[in-house]
Structure formats: structure tokens, C-alpha cells
Amino acid sequence: MKQRVYSLFIILFCGAAVMSAQTNLLTTNPLAEQIFLGNYDPADYAPSTASPAPPDLAIQLNNHISADSLRAYIIRLSQFGNRNSGSDTVSSLFGIGAARRWVAQKFTEFSAINQQRLIVSYFQFDQVICAAAQHRNIMAILPGSNPQSGIILVEGHIDSRCSGLCDINCIADGVEDNATGTALVIELARIMAPYQFENTIIFMLPIAEEQGLYGADAFASYALNKNIPLRAVLNNDVIGGIICGKTSSPPSCPGLNDVDSTSVRMFSSGSFNSKHKQLSRFIKLEYRENLLETVAVPMNIRIMSPEDRSGRGGDHIPFREKGFAAMRLTAANEHGDASNSTGYTDRQHTSDDILGIDTDNNGAVDSFFVDFNYLARNTVINANAIAMAAQNVALPADFTAVRSGNQLILKLLNTTIDTFTFRIALRSTTNDWDTVYTVTGNQATVPCNATGSLFASIAGVDTDGVESLFSGEKIVTTSATNDPENSVDQRNIRLLQNRPNPFDEATWISFWVQEVPVYRNASIEISDMQGKLITKIPVKLQAGMNEILYTHGYGGSGTFTYSLVIDQNTVDTRQMIFAN
Numbered sequence: 001m002k003q004r005v006y007s008l009f010i011i012l013f014c015g016a017a018v019m020s021a022q023t024n025l026l027t028t029n030p031l032a033e034q035i036f037l038g039n040y041d042p043a044d045y046a047p048s049t050a051s052p053a054p055p056d057l058a059i060q061l062n063n064h065i066s067a068d069s070l071r072a073y074i075i076r077l078s079q080f081g082n083r084n085s086g087s088d089t090v091s092s093l094f095g096i097g098a099a100r101r102w103v104a105q106k107f108t109e110f111s112a113i114n115q116q117r118l119i120v121s122y123f124q125f126d127q128v129i130c131a132a133a134q135h136r137n138i139m140a141i142l143p144g145s146n147p148q149s150g151i152i153l154v155e156g157h158i159d160s161r162c163s164g165l166c167d168i169n170c171i172a173d174g175v176e177d178n179a180t181g182t183a184l185v186i187e188l189a190r191i192m193a194p195y196q197f198e199n200t201i202i203f204m205l206p207i208a209e210e211q212g213l214y215g216a217d218a219f220a221s222y223a224l225n226k227n228i229p230l231r232a233v234l235n236n237d238v239i240g241g242i243i244c245g246k247t248s249s250p251p252s253c254p255g256l257n258d259v260d261s262t263s264v265r266m267f268s269s270g271s272f273n274s275k276h277k278q279l280s281r282f283i284k285l286e287y288r289e290n291l292l293e294t295v296a297v298p299m300n301i302r303i304m305s306p307e308d309r310s311g312r313g314g315d316h317i318p319f320r321e322k323g324f325a326a327m328r329l330t331a332a333n334e335h336g337d338a339s340n341s342t343g344y345t346d347r348q349h350t351s352d353d354i355l356g357i358d359t360d361n362n363g364a365v366d367s368f369f370v371d372f373n374y375l376a377r378n379t380v381i382n383a384n385a386i387a388m389a390a391q392n393v394a395l396p397a398d399f400t401a402v403r404s405g406n407q408l409i410l411k412l413l414n415t416t417i418d419t420f421t422f423r424i425a426l427r428s429t430t431n432d433w434d435t436v437y438t439v440t441g442n443q444a445t446v447p448c449n450a451t452g453s454l455f456a457s458i459a460g461v462d463t464d465g466v467e468s469l470f471s472g473e474k475i476v477t478t479s480a481t482n483d484p485e486n487s488v489d490q491r492n493i494r495l496l497q498n499r500p501n502p503f504d505e506a507t508w509i510s511f512w513v514q515e516v517p518v519y520r521n522a523s524i525e526i527s528d529m530q531g532k533l534i535t536k537i538p539v540k541l542q543a544g545m546n547e548i549l550y551t552h553g554y555g556g557s558g559t560f561t562y563s564l565v566i567d568q569n570t571v572d573t574r575q576m577i578f579a580n
Contacts, residue, residue: 017086017166017211020128025222029121032139035200036228038147045117045143051195054391054466058290061383064191067372070379073183074240074370076102078173078355083160085208086130087168095168096207099158100138103205106186107140114193118142125218129208130166137206137215140189144200149392150231153202154188154382155216156181157209157237157315162351163340165211171351175370176335178209180240184379192383197390199231209237209315210349216315224322232279232389232469233326234382235316238334238348239264240375245335245346249309250553251505253333261374263300263332264381268316269307271431271499271508272455272545273473275325276316277303281425281433282459282469283327283385290384299377302332303431305506306549312338325469329378335369393468394460396422403478406450410458412442421461425470428452430500448476453496453510475512475545492517493541495564495572498550502579506551511564511572516541522566524548529559541566552578 027033034040051057077083080099088095104120111118122136129135138158144151160174161167173179182205189203206215216235223230242261244253253260266283268276284301292298308314308328319326335353336346347353347369356368397414410424421440425433426448437446438461448454454476459467496510509524524537537548550562563573 017130022125022127022214022218022221024124024126025218026124027121028124028136029119032119032121032141033226035119035141035143036151036226040143040147042143042145042147045196046145047115047117047194047196054388054464055290057195057387058384059294061191061387062291062295062380065187065376065379065383067376069190070183070187070375071372073186074175074179075355077179077182078175082168082170082172083158083174084130084166084168084172085135085159085211086132086166089132096159100136103138103158103182103186107138107189107203110140110190110193118189118193123204123219123222127214127218129211129214130168135207135215137204137219140203142193142197142201142203144198144390145196146198146392149198150229151200151202152232152386152390153204153230154185154234154236154386155204155206155315156185156235156239157207157215158182158205159207159210160353161210161349163349173354175353175355176241177238177348177353180238180370180375181236184236184239184375184382187379188383188386192387197387198392199390201386201390206315213313213315213318217318220318220322220324223324230319230324233316233319233324234283234386235314235326235328236378236382237314237328238330239378240370240372241331241335242333242371242374243335243369244333245348247337247339247344247346248334249312249337251304251306252309258333260332261371262297263302264378265302265304265330265332266327267304267306267308267314267330268327269320271305271547272510275472276320276327277431278457278470278472279325280327282389283381284432285436286385286388287381290388291380295377295380297373297377299381301381305431305500305503305508306551310551329382388466389469391462391466393462393466395468395471396420396458396460399458399471399474401456401474401476403448403454403476406447407445408448408456408476409445410443410456423459423461423467425457425459427455427473429497493564493571495574497574498562498576502577503552504579505553506549507576508547509550509562510545510547512545513541513543516543517566519566522564524550525563525565526550527561529561534560
């Protein structure tokens with residue numbers, strides 16, 4: 001439903017701005033495509049100094065990220081006045097052309113001081129957007145030591161806008177949305193360029209996000225058509241502001257002028273067995289284990305239930321649609337829902353999305369809407385996750401998992417390795433892992449909850465203690481025959497506990513169908529504790545796991561019931577808690 005609403009938004013508001021399909025997808029630097037395809041000698045891009053072991057690398061990356069550099073990038077980006085997709089491409093002072101040439105020059109400078117190890121290129125495509133026929137993403141590519149091992153992509157769209165979708169002359173500094181994400185990607189290129197990773201890393205700034213995610217969609221299509229092995233996509237959008245607006249899109253902030261400089265949200269598609277959620281969990285795990293105890297200001301990383309804020313979308317979505325693991329990082333607080341409706345007073349998607357205000361009237365901004373230290377902390381989260389994922393640690397081929405009482409018995413399959421270190425991640429009622437164990441051998445027995453839903457996944461571990469991206473999840477069954485709560489695959493239809501629970505704004509409601517019955521209609525019915533029906537959501541029964549995302553809304557609390565009803569017969573009912 002949310003995707004259909006988003007598509008309708010594009011049709012109604014962007015149809016006039018986009019008049020053709022994407023064609024002529026190419027890299028302006030031919031070497032860039034050869035890097036993507038693995039056609040290069042990694043010795044040509046090896047640094048003169050060996051990269052440190054991953055635990056030390058995480059600390060170095062944290063120490064090298066500069067809030068002052070991020071501030072300087074954002075100030076410069078704001079000076080181009082308007083970065084709309086259809087804005088000026090000729091001027092050296094104003095418009096998207098000047099902005100992208102400046103970014104390309106920064107990437108070139110970073111490469112020059114790092115043995116020319118960054119390959120700088122535009123990704124170009126033809127499509128009429130806001131009357132402009134041709135558009136360019138900006139990229140810097142750091143070739144990996146193993147040309148065939150895969151690619152990690154980090155992105156943050158460079159374009160800005162005012163209330164008018166194609167207003168190319170208004171003042172559209174676009175500081176929070178999205179000079180913050182652009183600056184983050186530029187800084188990542190600067191601080192990661194001295195190091196070598198097994199995977200290639202792409203630092204990309206897409207265009208035309210505001211008109212319909214077109215720059216990201218063009219590159220995702222190109223990657224799919226060229227069989228470019230993207231292993232993970234991290235999208236950073238509205239990532240540096242800390243002040244809540246009056247109309248912030250849920251799930252978001254408590255109210256006008258609330259400040260949050262220690263939390264960040266991660267949005268991704270799906271719930272059970274979602275590689276996008278698994279990527280988000282990996283990012284949080286890497287931060288918690290590599291940096292949390294050493295950073296000056298710890299960050300609270302929140303794994304959100306939906307793919308994006310209600311009714312909104314971002315540049316991770318085209319990659320997910322084409323089968324690549326993708327997620328989005330966004331500030332805890334946003335200043336507006338970008339509706340630009342009558343009475344709209346927030347900054348997002350207006351000419352007021354600026355650096356800040358001059359409180360003492362001396363001609364210089366001294367009260368900033370972006371917290372540069374907060375943005376630096378979010379940059380650290382990205383850098384650490386990318387560095388660890390780019391180690392390209394091998395993932396065990398497959399596994400089985402069963403539960404006997406309060407123990408989980410997990411076995412690796414299809415491996416000839418006698419002694420192998422791997423990790424087991426267990427999850428029950430939340431979006432996050434409850435426990436992650438490190439074990440050695442082809443089989444392990446670990447503690448687990450004796451009742452309720454349980455999902456398991458695994459990762460490989462290398463000699464430096466770095467884990468791979470995690471596998472898909474499996475529902476953990478029981479070896480006993482007298483435990484109906486656990487034997488979800490032994491009963492024909494079973495309603496499971498919602499996740500997360502308690503929940504904030506949205507939650508996943510799941511049910512397992514062993515064999516699809518003959519039926520006319522089915523629904524999930526949600527009621528308050530007095531039995532009043534709140535909503536009825538039609539569902540289609542499918543064999544295996546069935547899931548729906550229920551969005552309650554922000555600003556209330558209480559206990560509710562949800563029931564699976566088939567042909568007016570209630571199959572099962574459970575309780576869930578909404579906690580604001």
C-alpha cells in the first residue's frame with residue numbers, strides 16, 4: 001500500500017517534470033566501468049603503506065573524520081544557490097553544474113594525495129527531468145584488492161529543491177536535505193582513500209532524487225544490466241539536522257523544536273528474512289562492537305520497521321527493487337514532512353533549508369540548523385560498517401537450526417572446513433538481534449528462549465575477528481512434539497507475535513501458513529481492549545511466512561489486540577503494545 005501511495009505521488013506531482021525514460025547509461029571515465037566489471041590489476045591501486053588490521057582501522061577512521069571538514073563542504077554546497085536537477089549547468093557559481101564540478105574536483109584532490117587511487121567519473125544518463133535532457137551522478141571509486149569479490153556503494157543525493165518541483169531559480173541551499181548526506185559521502189572518500197579493502201567501494205552522489213529517485217534508479221539499472229556485484233548499498237539522506245519540525249514525517253520526532261543529537265534511524269525493507277534488515281542489523285552490530293566503548297559520544301542506532309518514513313521515499317529504494325541489499329540512514333529529527341501545504345512553516349523543501357541564522361547581526365551565521373559533530377558521528381557509523389563489509393569475509397553455505405527447550409542446536413551444511421569460526425544471530429520480538437554468539441566448529445549449542453518466535457542467521461568470521469554480512473533468516477523449529485507455541489511449521493496456520501513489540505509508530509504482523517486452505521477472504525483485524533475495531537487489513541494467504549506492516553501512527557500509547565480472521569472465523573488473537 002505504501003509503495004502504491006508513493007507511486008501515486010510521483011504520477012501526480014512529478015509527471016510533468018519527467019517526460020522520458022532513462023537511456024544512454026554510461027560512465028564518462030571508461031576506466032570506471034572496467035573497475036566495476038573487475039577488469040583491472042589490483043597492484044595498480046595498492047597503497048604504499050599496508051592498511052592496519054580491522055580493529056585498528058575502525059579507530060583510525062573514527063579519529064580521521066572531521067566535523068570541520070563536513071562544515072566546510074556544507075557551506076560550499078549551500079553557496080551554489082540552487083542544485084535542482086534542471087538548474088544551470090554552465091555557470092561556475094550557480095546551479096547543479098557548478099556544484100557537481102566542485103565535488104568532482106574535491107574527489108580529484110583526494111586522489112592526487114593518495115597515489116591516484118580514487119577513480120573519478122560521472123555516471124551519465126539521458127532523461128528529460130525539469131526540462132533538462134541529460135544528468136550526471138558524481139562518483140569516486142576505490143578499487144579493491146580482489147577485482148572479483150564485490151562492491152560496496154555509499155550514496156547521498158546532491159540535488160536540492162524549493163516547494164516548486166522544478167523551480168530552478170529559487171534559493172534552494174538544501175542544507176539538511178541533502179547537503180548533509182552529500183558532505184558525508186565526500187568525507188568518506190577523503191578518509192577512506194588511503195586504505196585498501198578487498199571489495200571495491202563506490203562513493204556516489206546521485207541526482208534527481210527529489211523528482212523521483214531517478215539518478216539512483218539509473219545507476220541501479222546499469223548495475224543490474226552489467227551484472228555489477230553490489231553487495232551492500234548505504235543511502236544517507238537528511239542525516240545532519242537535530243531539530244524537530246512541526247510536521248516531521250512519522251516515525252520521527254516528538255514535537256516542534258525537540259532536539260536529538262545522539263540518535264539515528266535506519267530504514268530498510270521487509271522483516272523476516274530481509275537482506276535489507278540484515279544489512280541494517282550488521283551496521284549496528286559493527287558500531288556496537290568496534291566503536292561504542294571508545295567514542296566520546298555514543299550513538300543510539302534505531303532499526304525502524306518500515307522502508308522509509310510514511311509516504312516518503314529515498315535512493316535506497318531503486319536498489320532494493322532491483323534485488324540489491326539496500327538501506328537508508330536518516331537523522332532522528334527532521335524539520336518538516338515536505339508537504340508544502342497551506343500553513344506549512346517547516347524548512348524542508350523550502351528556501352529556508354539554510355545553514356542557520358545570524359543572531360548578533362554581524363553578517364555571519366552563528367546558530368546552525370545542522371550539528372556538524374552529530375553529522376561526524378553518523379559519518380563514523382557509515383565508515384566503520386563499510387570498512388568491515390568490504391573485508392569480504394566468506395559466509396558459510398547453509399545451516400540447520402532446531403530448538404530443544406531453551407537450547408538451540410545449529411549445524412553448518414555443505415562445508416569441508418573442520419574448524420570454522422562463525423556467528424549465530426538470534427531474534428525474537430524486535431527488529432534487532434537479541435543475542436549474537438561466536439562459536440567454533442561445524443556445530444554449536446547455545447542458549448535461546450524456550451517459547452515464542454525465534455529466527456536465526458549466521459555469519460562467517462575471519463582471522464581478524466571480522467564477520468561477513470549475515471545470511472538470510474530461518475524460523476527455528478523445535479525437536480519436541482508437545483510444544484505448539486514453537487512448532488509454527490507443524491500447525492497449518494499460526495499467528496505470530498508482532499515485531500517489534502512494544503512498537504513505535506509501525507510494527508510487522510506475521511502469520512505462518514503450512515498449507516493454504518480453500519477460503520474466500522482473510523484479514524488482520526486490530527481492536528482496542530474494549531473490543532472496538534480500529535482497522536481491518538485484507539490479506540492474501542500464501543504458503544510460508546506472511547507479513548504485513550501495520551502503521552498505527554505517532555503520538556499515542558496503549559495495548560491492542562490483533563486477530564487473523566478467515567471467512568469470519570477468528571484463527572488466533574494476540575496482544576501488542578504501542579509505546580510512544
